[in-house]
Amino acid sequence: MxxxxxxxxxxxxxxxxxxxxxGSVLPAMLEGTGSAIRLAVxxxxxxxxxxxxxxxxxxxxxxxxxxxxxxxxxRKLFPGCRTKGPLGETIATNFAANMLGxxxxxxxxxxxxxxxxxxxxxxxxxxxxxxxxxxxxxxSLELLPTTVLSLRQAAGSAxxxxxxxxxxxxxxxxxxxxxxxxxxxxxLWRAP
Amino acid sequence: MTAVDWIxxxxxxxxxxxxxxxxxxxxxxxxxxxxxxxKLVWKILxxxxxxxxxxxxxxxxxxxxxxxxxxxPALEAMGLPAEIAPLAVVRPFSGSASTGxxxxxxxxxxxxxxxxxxxxxxxxxxxxxxYTVALYCGTVGIRRTRYMIPVALxxxxxxxxxxxxxxxxxxxx
Numbered sequence: 001m002x003x004x005x006x007x008x009x010x011x012x013x014x015x016x017x018x019x020x021x022x023g024s025v026l027p028a029m030l031e032g033t034g035s036a037i038r039l040a041v042x043x044x045x046x047x048x049x050x051x052x053x054x055x056x057x058x059x060x061x062x063x064x065x066x067x068x069x070x071x072x073x074x075r076k077l078f079p080g081c082r083t084k085g086p087l088g089e090t091i092a093t094n095f096a097a098n099m100l101g102x103x104x105x106x107x108x109x110x111x112x113x114x115x116x117x118x119x120x121x122x123x124x125x126x127x128x129x130x131x132x133x134x135x136x137x138x139x140s141l142e143l144l145p146t147t148v149l150s151l152r153q154a155a156g157s158a159x160x161x162x163x164x165x166x167x168x169x170x171x172x173x174x175x176x177x178x179x180x181x182x183x184x185x186x187x188l189w190r191a192p
Numbered sequence: 193m194t195a196v197d198w199i200x201x202x203x204x205x206x207x208x209x210x211x212x213x214x215x216x217x218x219x220x221x222x223x224x225x226x227x228x229x230x231k232l233v234w235k236i237l238x239x240x241x242x243x244x245x246x247x248x249x250x251x252x253x254x255x256x257x258x259x260x261x262x263x264x265p266a267l268e269a270m271g272l273p274a275e276i277a278p279l280a281v282v283r284p285f286s287g288s289a290s291t292g293x294x295x296x297x298x299x300x301x302x303x304x305x306x307x308x309x310x311x312x313x314x315x316x317x318x319x320x321x322x323y324t325v326a327l328y329c330g331t332v333g334i335r336r337t338r339y340m341i342p343v344a345l346x347x348x349x350x351x352x353x354x355x356x357x358x359x360x361x362x363x364x365x
Binding site for chain 1: 199200203204207208210211213214216218221222223224225226228229230232233236237240241242243244245246247248249250251252253254255282285291292294295296298299302303304308309312313314315316317318319320321324325327328329331332333334335336337338339340342343344346347348350351352354355358359362363
């Protein structure tokens with residue numbers, strides 16, 4: 001992100017100078033940071049709703065229920081790993097928290113799962129199980145995209161929730177594609 | 193009222209009912225969660241500022257136009273609107289940048305335009321690949337990530353294609 005930002009900001013300023021728009025540099029920058037503040041205010045309002053509600057869901061044990069539900073799938077996805085004990089539980093918690101949009105519960109569980117996977121594998125190369133775990137994580141599992149919903153609401157959409165079904169289908173397709181590709185690649189790209 | 197309109201109120205009622213059933217302090221828990229939400233916004237605000245400053249500069253100088261024109265043929269060939277080009281570029285790198293891009297797209301084209309809908313579906317169904325891989329692998333000292341990133345990027349491409357198709361299929365107009 002560092003180099004990308006540098007190139008884009010530098011490139012934009014140089015390009016603006018070349019096309020004789022030097023005077024619009026400062027107003028554009030202030031407009032940018034100003035929109036960031038407005039966006040943050042909208043996000044704060046939305047996160048108040050969602051994170052408050054999700055905290056209630058977490059305390060009520062909904063996360064733990066969802067994690068129990070995930071166990072059989074996890075045993076299928078990670079063959080050869082000791083998924084009966086804490087490893088299976090942390091992976092399940094990570095997946096369930098991601099599905100419910102609880103990022104702050106997903107990350108600690110995910111890091112613990114990685115540490116447990118690491119204990120089973122010496123060396124600095126990722127194992128097939130680690131690849132599968134991260135590919136599923138990066139393909140997004142979120143069932144209720146709260147940030148997008150809030151932003152749509154804030155932008156005055158006539159149907160903020162209209163994107164729920166397309167989003168669900170897209171995320172299911174990409175997660176399935178990720179799992180299938182991971183199964184294919186693990187044969188081609190053997191562990192060193 | 194369509195079925196979709198029931199999802200959010202339904203979710204709210206179910207969560208509150210289970211919370212009340214389990215006898216947890218619903219009010220205090222809500223307040224604690226809302227406080228975490230505020231902290232999160234405070235944490236991402238500086239990077240939002242940096243990104244939106246960048247986007248405004250690119251818009252004012254005309255660079256964004258050029259980037260879009262360059263990427264438009266590739267996106268249109270995949271059935272995606274050209275206006276989402278900046279979002280497609282930053283999505284794997286930064287979550288707050290993508291959030292900023294989505295807000296920009298809403299501001300320029302409207303949340304219910306085709307670009308706004310496709311961009312919403314893409315952001316809601318994808319993750320910040322490089323950040324997640326760096327965090328998870330970095331923390332436990334994995335240096336060689338093998339096929340992790342290529343597969344993650346391919347599956348994000350599938351996500352974008354599916355988002356474009358689903359919006360065209362389910363939300364025509």
